[in-house]
Amino acid sequence: MTDPGARPPGGSHAVVLGGSLAGLCAAAALAPHVDRVTLVERDRYPDAPRWRRGVPQARHTHNLLGAGQRSLELLLPGLLDDLRDLGMVEVRMPQDMLLLVAGGWVDRFDSRHTVLSGSRDLLDWAVRRRLRELPAVEFREETEAVGLVAGHGDSVRGVLLRDRDSSARTGWGEPYEHEADLVVDATGRGSRAPAWLQNLGHQAPEETVVDAGCAYATCVFEPPPGHTADWKCVLLQSTPEEPRSGILNPIENDRWMVSVAGLGGERPPLDHAGFVDFAKRLRSTVLYDAIRDAKPLGEVYGSGRTENRRRHYERLTRWPDRFLVLGDAVGAFNPAYGQGISVAGMSALVLRRALERAGTRGTGRIPAGLTGPLRKGIARCVDAAWMLSGNADLAYPGAADGPLPLAARLGKRYTDRLLKVATTDRTVATALFDMTHLLAPPQVVLRPRVLASVLRGPRTATPASASPPTAPSPGPAAGARLPEERP
Ligand SMILES: Cc1cc2nc3c(=O)[nH]c(=O)nc-3n(C[C@H](O)[C@H](O)[C@H](O)COP(=O)(O)OP(=O)(O)OC[C@H]3O[C@@H](n4cnc5c(N)ncnc54)[C@H](O)[C@@H]3O)c2cc1C
Structure with missing residues (x-):
């Protein structure tokens, strides 16, 4: 037919x-x-x-x-305004975030990058x-x-x-x-x-x-009564040595969507008590501190293929x-x-x-x-x-077939150093966000000014065990800026 x-x-x-x-x-x-x-x-x-x-x-x-x-x-002019009107939340990165990368806590400043956060259904x-x-x-x-x-x-x-x-x-x-x-x-x-x-x-x-064996679990929460904070989002990245990550995202209707992940085969529990307990074992307890008195609004869901x-x-x-x-x-x-x-x-x-x-x-x-x-x-x-x-995950045990090729090993060494320097150097952090937001080609992190800073090495970074940086004095809201490509 x-x-x-x-x-x-x-x-x-x-x-x-x-x-x-x-x-x-x-x-x-x-x-x-x-x-x-x-x-x-x-x-x-x-x-x-x-x-x-x-x-x-x-x-x-x-x-x-x-x-x-x-x-x-x-593709659909006006869509970003729709999304904001519907309650998706604009999060300035890293100004509105507690952001822990492999190299430590990232200083909070306005890099002109934003993440738009809301439920996927919306x-x-x-x-x-x-x-x-x-x-x-x-x-x-x-x-x-x-x-x-x-x-x-x-x-x-x-x-x-x-x-x-x-x-x-x-x-x-x-x-x-x-x-x-x-x-x-x-x-x-x-x-x-x-x-x-x-x-x-x-x-x-x-x-x-490339399979780093990442397993996700997610639960939506109502923030604790009277909650105030100088951040909107918490993002705790994993490292091959501490293969657990967590993210707390603000979503529409004043809720938090919280995901935790284990890599290398560790699976977060799918019950509330186990979920919160897993959050306690992330590289920092700030996410746990935020959700321990928050009210879960539904089940904990696990993820499929990642x-x-x-x-x-x-x-x-x-x-x-x-x-x-x-x-x-x-x-x-x-x-x-x-x-x-x-x-x-x-x-x-x-x-x-x-x-x-x-x-x-x-x-x-x-x-x-x-x-x-x-x-x-x-x-x-x-x-x-x-x-x-794909390249970063090669560093996780079992992700690569056999030993890492030389180029991947060198790339990893450079990235490790970059992630330390980016915690305190705003030019390096901005280049990192240009790359991770896919607004600039990956070579942006090899530009002369970035390269020089990375080779010089980090100033003292704030380790995961320390308190995260506080927000700078409030700047203007990011407003309706269309993210620009950096050629
Ligand atoms: C746990 C998790 C978290 C993620 N977080 C993020 C994030 O923070 N940011 C981000 O950018 N991306 C994220 N992603 C990735 C993101 O979800 C996908 O990239 C995005 O959905 C686009 O995928 P897609 O449309 O290609 O496929 P899918 O979203 O998988 O959709 C496939 C569609 O095809 C339909 N379909 C399948 N087979 C057929 C068929 N034979 N005939 C007709 N219809 C069919 C399905 O019903 C479905 O509607 C995440 C993914 C996972 C798993």
């Missing part, structure tokens, strides 16, 4: 598989440039900001880094609301993608879908062909694209996996035209670095720029040969994040 239904007569039609943030970003990138975008999502979306099965990680803390804020705003709902306003975008919920449809030569001409059918034994109806000029797979870590490619006679991509995993689609010499993969389906990261949404947004901008260059708007067609070269652009977005998460 074929379903050409979504293709407007004489118009171009793109299908995006997976309607979480990577799929939503891709649809936003496509909408101005094609006549129809069909967004295929296996779940039925809740009509309010609520958890759903297809995005299990939404129970956990999500930070929107600078590059994520920037790309979402460029973020997705706000983005979906914007997408629903775009006339070119059609949502197909309770529909599952199960394969690709081969076109002429090395290309695809559509996707195999099936609709939810409660009367069927499997819960799904018979698969049917859905025609499209472009198919974008954004179905996340569980993407079946490698198998789909093999079914078309292509090779599956090579994979790189390994760094990338699929090297860009290395395949044969590629079916009119097919693209992005988001976690290409590169998924240890969540402790908070990068996935940013990479999804950056990748969607790569797609949008290619469509702009190809001049597809109003032509009713998507030219051949677009997607093959795009794989490299998307891989570069993954590279930027991988430099941090």
